Amino acid sequence: MTDLASLRISYTRDSLRRTALHSEPLIQFQGWFAEAQQAELPEPYALSLATADASGRPSVRTVLLRGADERGLTFYTNFGSHKGRDLAANPQAELLFYWAELERQVRAYGSIARVPEAQADDYFHVRPRESQLAAHASDPQSAPIENRGALEAKFAALHERFPEGEPVPRPDFWGGYRVAVQEWEFWQGRPNRMHDRFRYTRQDAGWVTERLMP
Template sequence: MTDLTGLRLSYTRAELRRADLNPDPLAQFQGWLQEAIGADLREPYALSLATADAGGRPSVRTVLLRGATPAGLTFYTNYDSHKGRDLSANPQAELLFHWPELERQVRAFGPVTRVPDAESDAYFHARPRESQLAAHASDPQSAPTPGREALEATFAALHDRFPEGSEVPRPACWGGFRVAVQEWEFWQGRANRMHDRFTYTRSGEEWQIQRLMP
């Protein structure tokens, strides 16, 4: 195996000063996300979602951000999936966005709630038809399957059950979660590991900004 101890990069692309920060962390995040999209990065809206079950066992996986508003950060999944069960038992999560080409990352933590059914319906029907069918085929998500052939057979049967031109209903077990962010952290890589890190934490209706040691 390659010796990993000598592999490292020095980050020299940019700096992050207190004066650069928007007083509203959502606006700061939206600005960085837009820069990542504008840089043609691959799926810059992808994030690592960390959850824990009722016993505290952590899990992490990649999902896609589908909304960033004052109400929170939204993603969609099967409610009976591993992450869905975690969030039912322990409704809080941390999200991590990593844009290595920009030498940046953002962390966001907060309590999690389900989005209203009407909102989940609207997003579900905005998805490609094949993705709608896949949401049915993979239910219950995270459960064992006898093999790829069984999954493909289920997918094919759904094409017959919901022929082209018919509406594919949203599965009752599929919908959105929203993280009401209570703490943000913005990280900009710097040379010699002297990174810039700032947190935003709630203080009533205001946000307190603090620089952290790298």
């Protein structure tokens, strides 16, 4: 195996100054996200979602951002999945976006709640039909299954149950979560590990911004 201790790169692409930060972290995030899209990064909307169960055991996995506004950051999943069970027991989460090509990272922490059912319905029905069927097929998500064939048989049965041309209903075990962000952190890689880091912390109706040690 390669000597992992010798692997490193120097981050030289950009810097982040307080004077360049927007006073509103959501607008700062939207600006960085737009730059990631303009750079044609693969799935810049992919994020790592960290949760913990009632005992404090952490879990992390990749999900897709499907909304970002003043109310918070939104993603969708199966409520009975591992993450869904964690969030039912401990309704808080941290999200991590890592855009390696731009040498940037964004963290967002906050409390979490389900989105309204009407919003979940709207999003479910703009998904590709095969993805709608897969939401049904993968229940109970995160549970053991005998083999791949059993999963594919379940998927095929759903094609028969909901023939082409008929709407696929959103299952009641599937919907969205919104993180009401209470803390943001923006990281820009710099040479010699002297990175730029800024944290926004919610305070009353506004935000306190601090530079952090790298």
